Amino acid sequence: MRCYDVERLWDEMRDGVEPRSEHVLAHLRGCVECQEIYRENAGIAYCLTCLPPVEPPGRLVPKILEHIKATVKIVAPDSVATVESPIGKLFVGFRHTGITAIALDRGEGEESVLARLQRRLGRGLIPSQAPQWVRDTVEAFFRTHRPDLERVDISELTPFEQSALRAAATIPPGEVRSYGWVAEAIGQPTAARAVGRAMARNPVPLLYPCHRVVDATGALHQYAYGVELKARILALEGYHPVRR
């Protein structure tokens, strides 16, 4: 074994598990220079371990926690429960202020749906049972198509998204309006594309009826769960697109 290898193996030798240690030791016995390097290295390591332990400044923990509070909006996790519906099992996120999210399984499995919901909400989800008011709200949508929006919480969305969704909620069941119409309704006639984005990001589909917003030609355009489902939901509400 050469000096070069022996020097490189010094740190491994400290752990006492180096398989080549026999050879290293044999070399060291005969090589004064390597002995010197090992001694100096041990000295370096010793000096570093001698550095006095670092004491964090007092009150660092509360300071950190205050800093987090100041920079991060601390939000409690939502609950999530499944509710059966005419279009399949719905995953409903909710907190005491109202329903915050609705998702369908796109065939990806429950875990992925929950992960997707969590990413959209940006906070944790705790699986639980659906309370009566949650089941009532969802059921009311499928029965009357006019759910109680007091029980839906969209306060975490941007002001623009909120107003676009509120405008969409004024579209009567059985009818549709265009993205441009919604843009007009909220006083921003040039914002049709932004309305499209807001509809696409709607965390509470069905309850806030983004499915009633279609493009200017009356084509259903897009839906998070596919245009087919959009048509099916509209059909449930009594809307049948004109064949053209």
Added chain:
Amino acid sequence: MSALAAPIFGDRYRVTAPATVNHPVPGPETFESIVDDYQRRLYGFALRMTGNREDAEEIVQDAFVRAYRALAKMDPQQRAELRLQPWLYTITLNVTRNRLRSKRPTNVALDALADPDALLNETQDGPDQPEQIVDRAADMILVEQALLQLPMHLRAAATLRFIEGRSHPEIAEILNQPIGTVKSHVHRAVRILRRILGPQVGRIVQNDRPITEEEE
């Protein structure tokens, strides 16, 4: 060395063992205890990396904010599988790196490093003589200064290896490097430190304690 852009949700930090009572699943709800458990270690690491108490404090604060944000976005499975310690170190290292990069290396507050109180309060071998205390404090400053002269990646390797006493695989995980690279960085760090500290090493060791068999 490549810039370390650790993906927060990467597979690197996944654990296979389930969370236990002693190590509950990390999350925003348990964050206070996480801060409590790790602030000392991370502050120490940041201080060794920067040589500046104010920087270290801000780095630790930023690192915990980042960790909190990331945890809040993780789903339960990601949290359960997270290897908290290396993950927190990696975040701290990234914050440190960004900070040092944006800051011109000026004269660091070396005198703030070796805590005079801690030095004076050392009682393990009975009270030291005043001149020994001064000698030792001066020696420690020499060592700290030498460490700060290392390039950052070598400094990180040396700090984790010698000051924190971590194994090569642990360091590899924190630094997101192959074990071979870690070993080579440790080796190069020691080489440079040997060159900087040179004969003073022998003196420091000798002043400090008699040579034991361990070293022979």
